[in-house]
Amino acid sequence: MTTTQMIDIVRRRMDDIGADVLTDARRGTFYRDDEILLCLNMAQDMLVDYILESQDNHLMSFLMCKTPIVLNDTFPVNYAYAAEGYVYSGGIPYRAEILLGANAIPYLYDVVWNTTIGIINDDIYYDGTAWDNYKVYYYEYPPAIIAAGDNYAFLDDMYLGVICELGATILGFKEPQTQREFKNKMVARANREGLNPDVTSFNTILEYSKYLLKLLMGNK
Amino acid sequence: MTKQEIISAIEIFLDEGFYDREWFEYGEIERAIQEAQYRIIGELVKKSDERGLRTSYKTIQTKSADAQDYAPVPDYVGSTTADGYQFMYPRGLWVSGDGISGAYSGMYNATYIDTNQIWQHDNYKVSGQQTLGAYYTVTHTHQSGLEGADIYFTDPSHKNYATLFYIEKPKEFIVSGVGSGALDVLTYTNNLVLPREYHHKIVFLAAEILNNRDVMEYERANIAVREMGMINKFEEMGND
Numbered sequence: 062m063t064t065t066q067m068i069d070i071v072r073r074r075m076d077d078i079g080a081d082v083l084t085d086a087r088r089g090t091f092y093r094d095d096e097i098l099l100c101l102n103m104a105q106d107m108l109v110d111y112i113l114e115s116q117d118n119h120l121m122s123f124l125m126c127k128t129p130i131v132l133n134d135t136f137p138v139n140y141a142y143a144a145e146g147y148v149y150s151g152g153i154p155y156r157a158e159i160l161l162g163a164n165a166i167p168y169l170y171d172v173v174w175n176t177t178i179g180i181i182n183d184d185i186y187y188d189g190t191a192w193d194n195y196k197v198y199y200y201e202y203p204p205a206i207i208a209a210g211d212n213y214a215f216l217d218d219m220y221l222g223v224i225c226e227l228g229a230t231i232l233g234f235k236e237p238q239t240q241r242e243f244k245n246k247m248v249a250r251a252n253r254e255g256l257n258p259d260v261t262s263f264n265t266i267l268e269y270s271k272y273l274l275k276l277l278m279g280n281k
Numbered sequence: 282m283t284k285q286e287i288i289s290a291i292e293i294f295l296d297e298g299f300y301d302r303e304w305f306e307y308g309e310i311e312r313a314i315q316e317a318q319y320r321i322i323g324e325l326v327k328k329s330d331e332r333g334l335r336t337s338y339k340t341i342q343t344k345s346a347d348a349q350d351y352a353p354v355p356d357y358v359g360s361t362t363a364d365g366y367q368f369m370y371p372r373g374l375w376v377s378g379d380g381i382s383g384a385y386s387g388m389y390n391a392t393y394i395d396t397n398q399i400w401q402h403d404n405y406k407v408s409g410q411q412t413l414g415a416y417y418t419v420t421h422t423h424q425s426g427l428e429g430a431d432i433y434f435t436d437p438s439h440k441n442y443a444t445l446f447y448i449e450k451p452k453e454f455i456v457s458g459v460g461s462g463a464l465d466v467l468t469y470t471n472n473l474v475l476p477r478e479y480h481h482k483i484v485f486l487a488a489e490i491l492n493n494r495d496v497m498e499y500e501r502a503n504i505a506v507r508e509m510g511m512i513n514k515f516e517e518m519g520n521d
Contacts, residue, residue, distance in 0.1 A: 095289075096289075096293055099286055099289060099290050099293065100290075100293070102282065102286070103282075103290060103480075103481040103484065106282075106477060106478045106480060106481050107478075107481055109477075109478045110478040110479070110481075113332060113478065141332075141476065141477075141478065142332055161331035161332065161335060162331035162334050162335060162338060162372065163329065163331065163334075163372040163373055163446070164329075164331060166372065166373030166375075166390070166446050167373065167390045169375065169390075170375055170388045170390075180335070181335075181338045181340075181446065182335060182336060182337075182338040182339070183336075202477055202478070232293075234293075234294055234488075235293050235294065266294065266485040266488065266489065267481075267482055267485040267486065270485075
């Protein structure tokens with residue numbers, strides 16, 4: 062789906078009518094294209110976060126890398142999360158467990174390091190005395206949605222039904238943003254959910270968008 | 282998200298969007314970003330969310346003096362380590378004793394314990410030695426009382442070498458330049474420390490922090506209502 066189409070869909074959803082059918086006088090100007098673009102990108106990142114958190118194999122397949130990281134490779138900038146690991150000895154692969162951050166630290170210099178691969182920041186650790194190579198498959202970030210671009214990291218219905226909808230929701234927080242109205246929303250929500258507005262700290266935009274994302278993804 | 286996108290996205294949620302910024306100065310936005318980063322990193326550490334923490338890991342090596350039970354986090358001057366990172370949360374430590382198998386070899390993985398428990402080890406140990414460097418703690422002030430961080434070991438009978446893995450404190454997100462929106466000529470220092478899929482959370486939270494700094498009218502009203510014992514009791518009032 063092209064970015065132009067997506068921006069148009071969001072604009073229509075926000076009743077900020079697109080430029081293609083109407084005269085300048087009726088053209089929506091409240092939301093600028095670059096604002097919509099930013100919100101679409103935030104929506105895409107939310108979807109990526111949701112997919113990685115959900116561990117849903119079907120959804121995660123959209124993010125699977127094309128080429129794995131092997132020994133001496135530069136750590137990829139679009140790395141998002143580890144998927145599969147193998148260590149090699151004389152060309153024979155052994156499936157490796159991948160541990161991240163603090164979970165990997167206890168094994169780093171250990172004699173029981175074995176087939177484990179550790180990823181800490183941009184460094185990959187493995188037992189170099191036992192294995193002569195490794196291969197790490199990973200989930201990668203989809204390309205950013207750019208103006209005048211074509212997007213195909215996800216299916217069109219995901220761009221239409223999730224990213225555009227969510228982008229429009231996030232964008233909707235532009236409108237009532239005086240501080241008073243913002244607080245009013247928080248207090249109203251706290252009251253509705255039986256929380257004390259004074260001691261409840263929540264992130265209205267995030268919670269609201271997450272709630273919607275969950276609905277859009279069929280409450281998975 | 283790029284640095285400029287971060288600022289622009291926050292400005293969408295403040296007043297009228299990023300081409301009509303009028304209420305919040307960049308200094309305030311920077312502080313809100315910083316606060317949002319602290320909060321989110323704190324939560325990630327609590328939840329041990331290694332996906333989110335990946336980019337915040339740093340390593341540093343240090344050693345204690347002979348027969349000392351602590352080692353300073355090296356070159357910890359003005360709260361910044363030699364390589365320019367600030368220490369925030371310890372996440373793991375490998376330790377080896379000098380003269381046992383040499384510096385940085387024959388290493389033991391040490392378990393983090395709270396500082397008060399280190400004092401318990403210190404006081405209850407029998408004949409000078411308990412466990413071999415298997416526990417450590419980190420304080421946020423130097424032994425000397427100056428600003429800095431020290432690593433304490435349970436076995437002070439020899440020189441300890443340590444490799445500390447820690448979560449860095451995010452460097453301050455600084456915007457400089459004058460003007461408004463697209464006409465700004467802005468320069469940015471330091472990007473967000475978290476991975477890309479967490480950036481929107483920082484943006485939302487920072488915007489919320491700023492929007493919460495209000496003129497307090499809701500709080501005033503809440504206090505008044507609560508003092509009358511009437512909060513959330515409007516339905517009951519109707520039934521009287």
